[in-house]
Amino acid sequence: xxxxxxxxxxxxxxxxxxxxxxxxxxxxxxxxxxxxxxxxxxxxxxxxxxxxxxxxxxxxxxxxxxxxxxxxxxxxxxxxxxxxxxxxxxxxxxxxxxxxxxxxxxxxxxxxxxxxxxxxxxxxxxxxxxxxxxxxxxxxxxxxxxxxxxxxxxxxxxxxxxxxxxxxxxxxxxxxxxxxxxxxxxxxxxxxxxxxxxxxxxxxxxxxxxxxxxxxxxxxxxxxxxxxxxxxxxxxxxxxxxxxxxxxxxxxxxxxxxxxxxxxxxxxxxxxxxxxxxxxx
Amino acid sequence: xxxxxxxxxxxxxxxxxxxxxxxxxxxxxxxxxxxxxxxxxxxxxxxxxxxxxxxxxxxxxxxxxxxxxxxxxxxxxxxxxxxxxxxxxxxxxxxxxxxxxxxxxxxxxxxxxxxxxxxxxxxxxxxxxxxxxxxxxxxxxxxxxxxxxxxxxxxxxxxxxxxxxxxxxxxxxxxxxxxxxxxxxxxxxxxxxxxxxxxxxxxxxxxxxxxxxxxxxxxxxxxxxxxxxxxxxxxxxxxxxxxxxxxxxxxxxxxxxxxxxxxxxxxxxxxxxxxxxxxxxxxxxxxxxxxxxxxxx
Numbered sequence: 001x002x003x004x005x006x007x008x009x010x011x012x013x014x015x016x017x018x019x020x021x022x023x024x025x026x027x028x029x030x031x032x033x034x035x036x037x038x039x040x041x042x043x044x045x046x047x048x049x050x051x052x053x054x055x056x057x058x059x060x061x062x063x064x065x066x067x068x069x070x071x072x073x074x075x076x077x078x079x080x081x082x083x084x085x086x087x088x089x090x091x092x093x094x095x096x097x098x099x100x101x102x103x104x105x106x107x108x109x110x111x112x113x114x115x116x117x118x119x120x121x122x123x124x125x126x127x128x129x130x131x132x133x134x135x136x137x138x139x140x141x142x143x144x145x146x147x148x149x150x151x152x153x154x155x156x157x158x159x160x161x162x163x164x165x166x167x168x169x170x171x172x173x174x175x176x177x178x179x180x181x182x183x184x185x186x187x188x189x190x191x192x193x194x195x196x197x198x199x200x201x202x203x204x205x206x207x208x209x210x211x212x213x214x215x216x217x218x219x220x221x222x223x224x225x226x227x228x229x230x231x232x233x234x235x236x237x238x239x240x241x242x243x244x245x246x247x248x249x250x251x252x253x254x255x256x257x258x259x260x261x262x263x264x265x266x267x268x269x270x271x272x273x274x275x276x277x278x279x280x281x
Numbered sequence: 282x283x284x285x286x287x288x289x290x291x292x293x294x295x296x297x298x299x300x301x302x303x304x305x306x307x308x309x310x311x312x313x314x315x316x317x318x319x320x321x322x323x324x325x326x327x328x329x330x331x332x333x334x335x336x337x338x339x340x341x342x343x344x345x346x347x348x349x350x351x352x353x354x355x356x357x358x359x360x361x362x363x364x365x366x367x368x369x370x371x372x373x374x375x376x377x378x379x380x381x382x383x384x385x386x387x388x389x390x391x392x393x394x395x396x397x398x399x400x401x402x403x404x405x406x407x408x409x410x411x412x413x414x415x416x417x418x419x420x421x422x423x424x425x426x427x428x429x430x431x432x433x434x435x436x437x438x439x440x441x442x443x444x445x446x447x448x449x450x451x452x453x454x455x456x457x458x459x460x461x462x463x464x465x466x467x468x469x470x471x472x473x474x475x476x477x478x479x480x481x482x483x484x485x486x487x488x489x490x491x492x493x494x495x496x497x498x499x500x501x502x503x504x505x506x507x508x509x510x511x512x513x514x515x516x517x518x519x520x521x522x523x524x525x526x527x528x529x530x531x532x533x534x535x536x537x538x539x540x541x542x543x544x545x546x547x548x549x550x551x552x553x554x555x556x557x558x559x560x561x562x563x564x565x566x567x568x569x570x571x572x573x574x575x576x577x578x
Contacts, residue, residue, distance in 0.1 A: 003361070004470050004473065005470065007470075007472060008470045008472040008473075011369075011471070011472045012373075012377065014369055015369040015370065015372060015373035015377065016373065017369075018365070018366040018367075018370045018373075019369075019370040019373050019374070019386075020367040021285075021366055021370075022367075022370050022390075022393075022446070023389065024337075025393075025439045025442070025489070026389060026392070026393050028404065028408060029396065029400065029401065029404045029439075032404045032407065032408055033403075033404065034401060036407075062518050063436065066453075077438075078518075079491075084299050084303075087295065087296045087299040087300075088296070088299050088300050088303055090296065090302050090380030091296040091297065091299070095333065096293070096296070096297075105300060105304055107562075107563075107566055108303070108304055108307045109303065109567070110562055111307065111558065111559050111562045111563075112303070112306065112495070113305055114493070114500070114558050114561075114562050115310070115494045115500065115525050115554070115555055115558050115559075116499075116501070116502055116554055116558070117500075118500075118502045118527055118530050118531055118554075119310065119555060120552060121546070122530065122534065122547070122551055123310050123313065125534075126313060126317065134337075140323075146306065150303075151302060153303070174378050176503055177286075177289045178293070179288070179289040179292045179293050179296075180285075180289065183292070195526070200541075200542075203379070203395050204395070206397075207395075207396075207397025207398070207399070207400070208397065208398075209397070209398065209399045209503045210398075210502040210503050210527075210531060213503075213531060214534060214535065214577070234397055234399045234503070235402070237399045237402075237403055238399055238507070239404075239501060241403050241406055241507060242526075244405070247407070249405070253404050254399070254400045255401060257397055257399070258396065258400055260396050261392075261396065261397065262392065264395075265391060265392055265395055267386070279496075
């Protein structure tokens, strides 16, 4: 063996080693959450809200309020963000703007995607305090919508980019306007990608704690109106992780959160594949 | 005007309004953060805030130096761990792995990218923190609670893996096959080809990937907050507790928001985060634009 093959082999071992670290960290995280989460999951955990406890005794009840809170916050937020995102993405892609302008808007969206979600949280909090509201589902929903808009818009935008321009031109040549082309032709052709974008936003929104930490507040009861504050799965984990007694709930919440994220990701793959059949190649 | 034209005009206006709204949001966040942080900047010079290390809100001192040092340490350390591991993994996935392995690994990387940061934080708190406390810190001869800069950096590096890996895979795939074939045909080994051709050809994209990874690590709030310990003092070693800019906001906002000058100081922290992320994205964008020109993609 000469020097070159030795170098080749050393780096090959290093590569396999690093891949093992990456896969290993994934396995550790899933293992920890699934083992601990499955052992602390019970019917009670899923169907009860936390019961008030005397200090010292283990906290009773379950995490129903967090599950409900997460769904109430993330699903409407994703719906709003998808509508807004679809409008923007189609606007960027359907020849309304010069490439220069649309590229700078894309860049702004990228930065908005990248800024820490806590900034959305305090941004909404500032506006909330200014107009005299207290932390509530509504404000949390707005913060999540703001967080999801850039994510959803950019991924829709990328998939709409793949629509062949011949298709758009065919639509124009039949006399349809840009608006009709955008919503009848481009939207339909890019549907799998749009769906993937929505699910990506949902996955990100449901797992984000920093943006709803202050805006949605925390509560041990089920919310009764949109102006109530509510717990959500991520904030539940954040509030309970450090106490040994709360850890079983934190792990149950993490387990459910991870399952939701996994289901969303698998769903996105399956649906994308399913709807790909209907588009024009 | 018929209904069709009317709908068209109306729909277009709505889309334009949405686009303007999102563009204005960008500036709105910036202006509002700047406006709210003016209060603290009136009484303290920016130099004092950035370079003084005494954070004592009750005495009206808002020195961020310790927090900034911690942030740089955590982010830098996380990237030092993440960059080589991600690059080598990406190279293996693209160049060496059999097709079947490659196809199965991609979804895993995507899943890793989608795991919420609280879950990372929770796992780090229960797995990494005791490990650092009982094994790693004593190994270096240092007493530590495990809630420290090292733990935060390690979990951040795991969170950055999927970002750098998936961007690198994309850029390695975009390199024209002819370039690699030319190198292989003159007798270079696979690793030599990777080292001299693939890395060089993909350099701008790799840099952009690292910058994006930096942005993620720099702004990560919750996972860092859960394992860093929350002490605002200049650190002695990587095993001492600390506080990063983003986690400072999360841990202090609840208690400080009622007093205007405290709140203003935290707004300044948020403003710094915003500006730094903006600069890094701008750099990433410029580098990537050059890369795109190179391959005409």
